[in-house]
Amino acid sequence: MSEICHTYSQQLMGTTVSLQLFVENLPAVSAVFQTIQALETRLTVNRNHSEVMSINHAAGSQPVVVSKLVFDLIRQAKQASLLPHSCFNFAIGPLVKLWKIGFNGHNVPPAEEIAQRLTLANPELIKLNEKNHTVFLTRTGMEIDLGAIAKGYIADITKLVLASYGIHQAIINCGGNVLTIGSSPLSSNQQWHIGLKRPFAAADSLLGILHVQNKSVVTSGIYERYFILNEKLYHHIIDPQSGYPLDNELQSVTIISDNSLTGDIYSTILYGLGVERGLKELEKHQYMGAIFVTKDKKIIIKSNQHFEFKSLADDYQICS
Numbered sequence: 001m002s003e004i005c006h007t008y009s010q011q012l013m014g015t016t017v018s019l020q021l022f023v024e025n026l027p028a029v030s031a032v033f034q035t036i037q038a039l040e041t042r043l044t045v046n047r048n049h050s051e052v053m054s055i056n057h058a059a060g061s062q063p064v065v066v067s068k069l070v071f072d073l074i075r076q077a078k079q080a081s082l083l084p085h086s087c088f089n090f091a092i093g094p095l096v097k098l099w100k101i102g103f104n105g106h107n108v109p110p111a112e113e114i115a116q117r118l119t120l121a122n123p124e125l126i127k128l129n130e131k132n133h134t135v136f137l138t139r140t141g142m143e144i145d146l147g148a149i150a151k152g153y154i155a156d157i158t159k160l161v162l163a164s165y166g167i168h169q170a171i172i173n174c175g176g177n178v179l180t181i182g183s184s185p186l187s188s189n190q191q192w193h194i195g196l197k198r199p200f201a202a203a204d205s206l207l208g209i210l211h212v213q214n215k216s217v218v219t220s221g222i223y224e225r226y227f228i229l230n231e232k233l234y235h236h237i238i239d240p241q242s243g244y245p246l247d248n249e250l251q252s253v254t255i256i257s258d259n260s261l262t263g264d265i266y267s268t269i270l271y272g273l274g275v276e277r278g279l280k281e282l283e284k285h286q287y288m289g290a291i292f293v294t295k296d297k298k299i300i301i302k303s304n305q306h307f308e309f310k311s312l313a314d315d316y317q318i319c320s
């Protein structure tokens, strides 16, 4: 195990993106970061201009032509939003912008304003034209938000970029979306060791270690972007039924899957379903595994043979 690990990091998409390689290949590194930067420029809703913002600016007035790449992601975001029992909703933008959770100016908005914006958070009102690649938000004030899916999409694309440079062993981490590529040169059984963070603790404090090979590991949780007011915690995953942060027994859900787009979609959906309904939903998706972490300190593991989990937390009860 004399492999040398080369780590590169950049601040992108409001988070730290890091890449680990086991060969020195600076052209590949710069291609990866340039690709992520270019995709951020197209997909962001945190700047005034982007392809997605051009759709949002035209809400209620006209369809907007977008690139095939952006259209493809939006098509998948709409599909995920229309799944039965899905809390995933890419039309959630008006509420994300109202609450501002994770950004300057976060607040608990007036109930009337939440109710008014809820009427705009309707994925059925987003019309896609497959032939022309147009997207039309049919009511003024509607906004697309791809925050729960875009990092997964981007991680999968970086895997293709690395492959085009002949790199088939790497880890890409887009702020909570970890994609392990190939087998690990660092361990004798070729498994990558990925840490599961302890909620509300320092970044290097772990609940346990996942052992995976060629898998995506994506976590959605309440402990990265939140604020506390009058002892109540408000986090960034908004319930499209109520307009308030989703309130259930969970601290986080981690999805282990082949691709990161699927992991990103389902970490949000299973978070919304909670443990019991989430486990039921998972039965239909044997191609994924999941880890649920609850507020009352249980770690519920459904591996579906996609990973092993080694606990480091004596204070949590492991259920599998």
Ligand code: FAD
Pocket (backbone or CB within 6 Å): 012, 013, 014, 015, 039, 040, 041, 043, 044, 045, 046, 087, 088, 089, 090, 092, 096, 102, 103, 145, 146, 147, 148, 149, 150, 151, 175, 176, 177, 219, 220, 221, 224, 225, 236, 237, 238, 239, 240, 264, 267, 268
């Ligand atoms: P996930 O659970 O995967 O998704 C939660 C995010 O999805 C929320 O933050 C919100 O954006 C959205 N969301 C909330 N409720 C729902 C729902 N019910 N259904 C669907 N989506 C929902 N952060 C910054 O601070 N500054 C930036 O400049 C910035 N730029 C970004 C640019 C891009 C292209 C992307 C993809 C993200 C950017 N972010 C930025 C981060 C972004 O705002 C989200 O916080 C982040 O994507 C959340 O990812 P997650 O994996 O933690 O959570």
Ligand code: MG
Pocket (backbone or CB within 6 Å): 147, 148, 149, 220, 263, 264, 265, 266, 267, 268
């Ligand atoms: Mg997600």
Ligand code: MG
Pocket (backbone or CB within 6 Å): 147, 148, 149, 151, 152, 176, 177, 218, 219, 220, 264
């Ligand atoms: Mg995510």
